[in-house]
Amino acid sequence: MIIRLQTADFDPEREAQALDVKGAGARVSFVGTVRDTAQDRRIEALEIEHYPEMTRAELARIGTAAQTTHDLLEVLIIHRYGRLQSHERIVLVTVWSAHRAGAFAGCQAIVDALKTRAPFWKKEISPEGAVWVPGQTPQDLR
Amino acid sequence: MITVRCFATVREILGCETRTLPPSSTPQLASDILRIVAGARTTDLPKPLLVAINCEHASLTSPVKDGDEIAFFPPVSGG
Numbered sequence: 152m153i154i155r156l157q158t159a160d161f162d163p164e165r166e167a168q169a170l171d172v173k174g175a176g177a178r179v180s181f182v183g184t185v186r187d188t189a190q191d192r193r194i195e196a197l198e199i200e201h202y203p204e205m206t207r208a209e210l211a212r213i214g215t216a217a218q219t220t221h222d223l224l225e226v227l228i229i230h231r232y233g234r235l236q237s238h239e240r241i242v243l244v245t246v247w248s249a250h251r252a253g254a255f256a257g258c259q260a261i262v263d264a265l266k267t268r269a270p271f272w273k274k275e276i277s278p279e280g281a282v283w284v285p286g287q288t289p290q291d292l293r
Numbered sequence: 294m295i296t297v298r299c300f301a302t303v304r305e306i307l308g309c310e311t312r313t314l315p316p317s318s319t320p321q322l323a324s325d326i327l328r329i330v331a332g333a334r335t336t337d338l339p340k341p342l343l344v345a346i347n348c349e350h351a352s353l354t355s356p357v358k359d360g361d362e363i364a365f366f367p368p369v370s371g372g
Contacts, residue, residue: 183372201371202300202364205348230371242372262372268350269371270364272301283302286368288341289350 152214152226156206158233160240167245172225175247177254181262187237189284192277199232199241202270206230213264221257223248228261230271295321295357297330300366306337316359324353326363339367 153170155161163182172178185197214226227245235241244261248254265271266287273284297312304310312330323344327335344351345364357363 200301202298202345202348202366205345205364206371208348209350265372267369270300270345270366270369271371272367273370283367284370286370288343288368292341292343292350292352 152211152218153228154207154210154214155229156201156203157229157231160231161229161243163240163243163245166227166229166243170225170227170247172247174249175224176249177251178245178247179251179254179258180243180245181258182240183242183262185235185237185239185241189275189277192275192279192282194237194275194277196237196276197235197241198274198276198281199235200272200274201230201232205270209269210265213261213268216264217246217257217260221246221248221253221260223253223257226257226261228265230265230269232271234276295326295359296362297326298362298364299330300364302339302367303342303365307331307334321357322353323351323355323357323363326357327353327365330365338365341368342366343368 210228223246225247229243246254246257268289275282295314299307299309343366
């Protein structure tokens with residue numbers, strides 16, 4: 152499993168091509184980007200804060216769970232933090248498996264878990280001011 | 294010592310990013326630590342308030358011991 156937390160942009164295809172995953176018959180990628188509007192407000196940028204030590208640990212837990220449940224051969228997660236302009240890439244999740252069903256399900260499971268478990272917080276910057284994006288609570292803590 | 298870290302709106306409301314507390318001689322829960330660092334401002338904090346102990350999700354009823362790092366933060370929005 153490869154986990155990277157960084158401020159710099161990434162090239163999704165180049166990142167995926169860089170890995171030679173033996174036995175893989177399917178590769179599914181998800182790329183999340185900064186929206187340009189939210190509730191009719193024009194979003195200029197997003198400021199992403201995180202809890203570095205926990206983020207790394209939590210992403211590893213999320214990736215390991217998906218690997219086990221969906222028989223993934225490899226998992227790549229890149230998540231950016233800091234200030235990002237609208238339309239910039241935020242996150243890349245790429246998974247490899249022997250067959251498509253596991254790859255689709257595994258990728259979705261990781262992205263869904265990222266939303267509710269990974270300690271990131273986003274502040275939307277618009278001409279009207281800055282607003283924290285409402286977050287989510289892990290299912291087992293609700 | 295117990296290290297307390299606050300993130301996002303919790304950091305802004307409490308004006309505190311990191312703080313260290315001496316360990317207590319009696320058993321402590323996360324809620325006890327919150328009472329010490331937030332005091333009367335506890336009611337201003339986001340609800341639900343999330344807690345992590347040593348980089349794992351926990352709750353306000355989780356025990357905290359000497360050497361632990363406890364973090365308080367609002368619901369998360371990764372991805």
